[in-house]
Amino acid sequence: AQRVTQPEKxxxxxxxxxxxxxxxxxxxxxxxxxxxxxxxxxxxQLLLRHISRESIKGFTADLNKGExxxxxxxxxxxxEDSAMYYCALSGxxxxxxxxxxxxxxxxxx
Amino acid sequence: xxxxxQSSRYLVKRTGEKVFLExxxxxxxxxxxxxxxxxxxxLRLIYFSYDVKMKEKGDIxxxxxxxxxxxxxxxxxxxxxxxxQTSMYLCASRRPQGGTxxxxxxxxxxxxxx
Numbered sequence: 001a002q003r004v005t006q007p008e009k010x011x012x013x014x015x016x017x018x019x020x021x022x023x024x025x026x027x028x029x030x031x032x033x034x035x036x037x038x039x040x041x042x043x044x045q046l047l048l049r050h051i052s053r054e055s056i057k058g059f060t061a062d063l064n065k066g067e068x069x070x071x072x073x074x075x076x077x078x079x080e081d082s083a084m085y086y087c088a089l090s091g092x093x094x095x096x097x098x099x100x101x102x103x104x105x106x107x108x109x
Numbered sequence: 110x111x112x113x114x115q116s117s118r119y120l121v122k123r124t125g126e127k128v129f130l131e132x133x134x135x136x137x138x139x140x141x142x143x144x145x146x147x148x149x150x151x152l153r154l155i156y157f158s159y160d161v162k163m164k165e166k167g168d169i170x171x172x173x174x175x176x177x178x179x180x181x182x183x184x185x186x187x188x189x190x191x192x193x194q195t196s197m198y199l200c201a202s203r204r205p206q207g208g209t210x211x212x213x214x215x216x217x218x219x220x221x222x223x
Contacts, residue, residue: 006151043214043216044152044199086151095157096154097154098154099152099154100151
């Protein structure tokens, strides 16, 4: 069985401060990890995936297989980063994509 | 731009009614998904379809069924709606790409069962 855990429901940071959203997973095979984001009144959309090893909107995430984690980080949070963030997992070659419970981020001026 | 369209944004139904939620995508994606989104629980997979006429149960299929007769359309059916099925329902589609494909979501259908 695959499982994604996001331990923080809410995260509040000040503009310009670093932000880190935690994601831990459980999966026996080779995982594919993603972060999805939902801004207010918008559709859920892909933010980044570990296989791309890219930085999107200043966010990065590193897959740590030893700790089974895929934490999302940004060194300087902006007000437009306020949103709901979901970590998601799929097995390589698998169709099923499982999501965590989500973390609501509020960036204060 | 990929477009995933859910036919109903808001529905109010009574307990015991049969409910159809329709989803159409226009990018010839093989995989389609139905999730429900609840505060504190995140997105939970109800059913997914990896190709036409193919379907598999997700994590919470009880009380739901699906239909995929055409590649572009994936329907979620609540045979007899109950109040605990009040939720936001999200449809999504993607190309498989070995499990790495990006999911494209619809705007959601908010169902209230009275």
